Amino acid sequence: MTTAQAPLIDCRRTTLAGERCDRTVPKHAVSTHCSSCRLRELCLPVGLSGEEIDSLDDAIYTRRRVSKGAQAFGAGETLEHLYAIRLGSFKSSLHTLDGREQITGFQLPGEILGLDGIGSDKHRSDAVALEDSELCVVPYARLEELAQRFPRIGRNFHRLMSREVATNQNIMLLLGRMSAEERLATFLLNLSQRWAALGYSSHDFVLRMSREDIGNYLGLKLETVSRMFGKLADRGLIEVKQREVRLLDAHGLEALVGAAVD
Amino acid sequence: MTTAQAPLIDCRRTTLAGERCDRTVPKHAVSTHCSSCRLRELCLPVGLSGEEIDSLDDAIYTRRRVSKGAQAFGAGETLEHLYAIRLGSFKSSLHTLDGREQITGFQLPGEILGLDGIGSDKHRSDAVALEDSELCVVPYARLEELAQRFPRIGRNFHRLMSREVATNQNIMLLLGRMSAEERLATFLLNLSQRWAALGYSSHDFVLRMSREDIGNYLGLKLETVSRMFGKLADRGLIEVKQREVRLLDAHGLEALVGAAVD
DNA sequence: CGTTGCGTTGAATAAGGTCAAATAGAGTGG
DNA sequence: CCACTCTATTTGACCTTATTCAACGCAACG
Numbered sequence: 001m002t003t004a005q006a007p008l009i010d011c012r013r014t015t016l017a018g019e020r021c022d023r024t025v026p027k028h029a030v031s032t033h034c035s036s037c038r039l040r041e042l043c044l045p046v047g048l049s050g051e052e053i054d055s056l057d058d059a060i061y062t063r064r065r066v067s068k069g070a071q072a073f074g075a076g077e078t079l080e081h082l083y084a085i086r087l088g089s090f091k092s093s094l095h096t097l098d099g100r101e102q103i104t105g106f107q108l109p110g111e112i113l114g115l116d117g118i119g120s121d122k123h124r125s126d127a128v129a130l131e132d133s134e135l136c137v138v139p140y141a142r143l144e145e146l147a148q149r150f151p152r153i154g155r156n157f158h159r160l161m162s163r164e165v166a167t168n169q170n171i172m173l174l175l176g177r178m179s180a181e182e183r184l185a186t187f188l189l190n191l192s193q194r195w196a197a198l199g200y201s202s203h204d205f206v207l208r209m210s211r212e213d214i215g216n217y218l219g220l221k222l223e224t225v226s227r228m229f230g231k232l233a234d235r236g237l238i239e240v241k242q243r244e245v246r247l248l249d250a251h252g253l254e255a256l257v258g259a260a261v262d
Numbered sequence: 263m264t265t266a267q268a269p270l271i272d273c274r275r276t277t278l279a280g281e282r283c284d285r286t287v288p289k290h291a292v293s294t295h296c297s298s299c300r301l302r303e304l305c306l307p308v309g310l311s312g313e314e315i316d317s318l319d320d321a322i323y324t325r326r327r328v329s330k331g332a333q334a335f336g337a338g339e340t341l342e343h344l345y346a347i348r349l350g351s352f353k354s355s356l357h358t359l360d361g362r363e364q365i366t367g368f369q370l371p372g373e374i375l376g377l378d379g380i381g382s383d384k385h386r387s388d389a390v391a392l393e394d395s396e397l398c399v400v401p402y403a404r405l406e407e408l409a410q411r412f413p414r415i416g417r418n419f420h421r422l423m424s425r426e427v428a429t430n431q432n433i434m435l436l437l438g439r440m441s442a443e444e445r446l447a448t449f450l451l452n453l454s455q456r457w458a459a460l461g462y463s464s465h466d467f468v469l470r471m472s473r474e475d476i477g478n479y480l481g482l483k484l485e486t487v488s489r490m491f492g493k494l495a496d497r498g499l500i501e502v503k504q505r506e507v508r509l510l511d512a513h514g515l516e517a518l519v520g521a522a523v524d
Numbered sequence: 525c526g527t528t529g530c531g532t533t534g535a536a537t538a539a540g541g542t543c544a545a546a547t548a549g550a551g552t553g554g
Numbered sequence: 555c556c557a558c559t560c561t562a563t564t565t566g567a568c569c570t571t572a573t574t575c576a577a578c579g580c581a582a583c584g
Binding site for chain 1: 539540541542548549
């Protein structure tokens with residue numbers, strides 16, 4: 001075939017609701033200060049104001065670029081900082097002694113990397129950028145001090161950690177109890193919700209990760225992932241073109257899943 | 263056969279190393295105050311002393327008995343307290359809308375129940391006692407205050423939460439990448455280590471949970487669990503009699519697993 | 525001594541994995 | 555613009571593992 005097909009998602013289009021679907025969060029939208037960052041209400045500073053947020057801004061003075069495929073940190077390194085994603089996306093993964101890998105999560109802007117290493121003062125996972133990305137460097141010792149000084153910062157941090165626990169429990173449920181089809185559907189709905197929370201379209205998005213990464217995360221082989229994409233498409237629930245995904249029938253997907261998505 | 267076989271584990275025996283294998287933690291060994299509790303260094307008060315531990319003792323003034331099969335709390339309930347296990351053991355599980363269950367963990371003395379609910383101010387899981395048990399009730403608001411006032415209490419709490427994240431990631435790895443046999447071996451090694459940390463034998467212990475619960479936790483059916491017990495026993499790695507387990511070759515089990523156990 | 529709950533075992537089946545080959549794009553250099 | 559390469563993805567045929575269904579054994583208990 002020589003017909004150049006139109007992309008499933010037009011990245012220049014802006015919908016009625018002002019949704020955007022660029023492959024990266026537009027840089028100009030993310031200020032270099034928490035106080036004016038558009039991710040403020042999704043990130044560490046949720047609900048903070050005045051002195052609190054100024055102190056946080058004061059502590060988080062470094063930004064760091066990580067290019068596609070590079071590590072933000074690797075397992076075994078001493079944990080000095082946590083990282084908030086300003087821009088881009090990451091995968092976090094665990095490695096076994098015998099070389100197997102398990103991706104434990106994909107992180108989007110506003111999410112925090114490194115929480116799992118606090119208990120051992122060392123990072124236990126690798127964090128690899130799925131695209132050129134940018135991080136806010138949060139010196140952990142400073143964060144502890146702030147949590148000490150400002151009750152709300154401490155509270156936020158506890159909620160954040162607890163949600164991380166909850167998210168991981170949901171994945172345990174997915175891995176332990178769901179069929180391949182349900183896993184993929186759950187995964188897509190979860191991504192949809194998270195992009196929507198960031199102000200992007202909930203139906204149309206671009207997968208930042210390969211089929212292999214998806215499979216690894218969902219406890220499946222890439223071939224199975226590919227087949228399940230096909231199956232969901234055949235049922236008219238989604239449309240897929242390479243890494244571009246359109247959810248045609250989110251309710252249908254939810255019905256198929258029969259479980260909580262987040 | 264009419265021969266009454268001797269139990270695999272003699273619960274009255276005390277080994278050279280002073281190991282004990284009673285079915286329950288002996289009550290007299292657990293004081294009603296953190297300061298003198300023998301679980302102190304495994305529980306919330308790790309490393310605390312003086313004023314810190316006194317404040318904690320002051321906050322944790324209630325104890326609660328939960329009999330076998332009863333809930334410490336259920337999903338959906340408002341989170342007012344966390345619970346430290348003084349005595350006994352629990353299973354925590356998540357339920358889907360369509361009635362499936364996933365056990366997310368088994369908790370032993372010194373471990374904390376309820377951390378996953380902090381992010382939503384509600385319990386997300388059910389915590390059910392596997393045997394008659396006893397809890398220390400930790401009012402969450404008080405704990406927040408203490409974390410505020412005493413840096414080390416805050417730090418301890420963060421480490422605790424982070425370890426919970428880490429543990430769950432390890433289970434994700436187990437569910438996503440391991441065969442049935444590896445899952446069971448990993449499970450047994452993990453229990454072994456945890457009992458050992460509590461001062462009990464690392465080779466001999468009594469499973470507090472049914473085959474079905476084990477299967478649910480490991481993402482397997484109870485029949486598969488049973489078969490895998492048989493397989494490990496055939497290989498001479500373990501000895502099983504009902505719920506009594508003896509690890510005959512821990513190194514063999516570790517070799518089989520090829521992954522971190524905790 | 526029968527009932528009941530839990531655990532084991534066997535045979536058939538299904539879901540997903542494995543292996544291999546085909547296809548599609550993206551990127552490169554002519 | 556085209557040929558070429560490299561990688562990611564899809565698809566098909568076959569195989570392995572764990573599940574399902576069913577029967578049976580065992581121990582505890584009224």
